[in-house]
Amino acid sequence: MSSSTLTRPESTLDPAPEDYRRRAGLSVDEARPARVLPLLGKVLRGSAAILLFAALWEVAPRIGLVDAVFLPPLSTSLGALSDLVASGQLTEHLRASLTRALIGLSIAIATAIPLGALIGRSAAVARFLNPVLELFRNTAALALLPVFVLILGIGETSKIALVVYACFFPVLLSTITGVRTVDPLLLKSARSLGLRPLQLFTKVTLPAAVPTIFTGVRMAGAASILVLVAAEMVGARAGLGYLVTAAQQNFQIPAMYAGIITIALVGLSINAVLLLAERRLSRWRPTS
Known part of the structure; x- marks a missing residue:
């Protein structure tokens, strides 16, 4: 095996230390958003209509579009x-x-x-x-x-x-x-x-x-x-x-x-x- 081949250090309990991930091209700062952002975007797209409805319910009585007595915020x-x-x-x-x-x-x-x-x-x-x-x-x-x-x-x-x-x-x-x-x-x-x-x-x-x-x-x-x-x-x-x-x-x-x-x-x-x-x-x- 070539000396330049990446080997995983055995002296640490961390299965993939940060320096090891960086040299392998698996940086945490780059990999984690790649997984989280699509999921977050999917959740936001699915909740957009509900959030809009909730905002309308909160604002409409406060600005007088509906009677706040019968439809409170x-x-x-x-x-x-x-x-x-x-x-x-x-x-x-x-x-x-x-x-x-x-x-x-x-x-x-x-x-x-x-x-x-x-x-x-x-x-x-x-x-x-x-x-x-x-x-x-x-x-x-x-x-x-x-x-x-x-x-x-x-x-x-x-x-x-x-x-x-x-x-x-x-x-x-x-x-x-x-x-x-x-x-x-x-x-x-x-x-x-x-x-x-x-x-x-x-x-x-x-x-x-x-x-x-x-x-x-x-x-x-x-x-x-x-x-x-x-x-x-x-x-x-x-x-x-x-x-x-x-x-x-x-x-x-x-x-x-x-x-x-x-x-x-x-x-x-x-x-x-x-x-x-x-x-x-x-x-x-x-x-x-």
């Missing part, structure tokens, strides 16, 4: 949000809403995916169930809220049942579509390898349908919060919907907007969690 609403967190009220309402939404969403997923897979694979079952499914699919969940309250009462059961109803059909329809649109060549190849029907479904059909299924699951996640908040506005003593309604009735406008901001953040969080779950279950897909 964003900083005032965030201050009210901080007060709700400090008092523990937000935690109580958030816990109530999340519990109802997650229980309802879980029940909907657990029932809709097996039924959707069965309908997607069996034409006879599809012909038998399609009329009643079409009837209820086109009936708005909130239109049935009085029915759920009359049958199940005004307690937790009616609210969870309403969330199940609202979340069931997006997951069901996406599962049916996902199962029916699996590549026939993929199924033919799997059969030629000797896979039995159950193995074919669990190892080929269901994994291939996961991206389509999760489209419906994410729609159901959004529906779980929207429908639940509306139900809590009608009859509840705790929850984000109740928080918004109570603040509006008591003319606590900043607290009302604090509740609305919390609802939006909860929806974003649920969607982010479902996206992460989809990526973990779809690791076989090529990444762009």
Whole structure:
């Protein structure tokens, strides 16, 4: 080996000392911005519209474009949000809403995916169930809220049942579509390898349908919060919907907007969690 060849010093615990990196052309000052700047630019581009909206919300009431009584500046609403967190009220309402939404969403997923897979694979079952499914699919969940309250009462059961109803059909329809649109060549190849029907479904059909299924699951996640908040506005003593309604009735406008901001953040969080779950279950897909 030539004496001019760069060798890594063994007398130091630093795997790549600064002088070693400099002689190798791997300067920290040059390499780190090369990695950080593209990521920072991507984050800023993705947040530009939100930052613009936040700035408009802050400035418009202050310069008189809107009445600050009915639309206080964003900083005032965030201050009210901080007060709700400090008092523990937000935690109580958030816990109530999340519990109802997650229980309802879980029940909907657990029932809709097996039924959707069965309908997607069996034409006879599809012909038998399609009329009643079409009837209820086109009936708005909130239109049935009085029915759920009359049958199940005004307690937790009616609210969870309403969330199940609202979340069931997006997951069901996406599962049916996902199962029916699996590549026939993929199924033919799997059969030629000797896979039995159950193995074919669990190892080929269901994994291939996961991206389509999760489209419906994410729609159901959004529906779980929207429908639940509306139900809590009608009859509840705790929850984000109740928080918004109570603040509006008591003319606590900043607290009302604090509740609305919390609802939006909860929806974003649920969607982010479902996206992460989809990526973990779809690791076989090529990444762009």
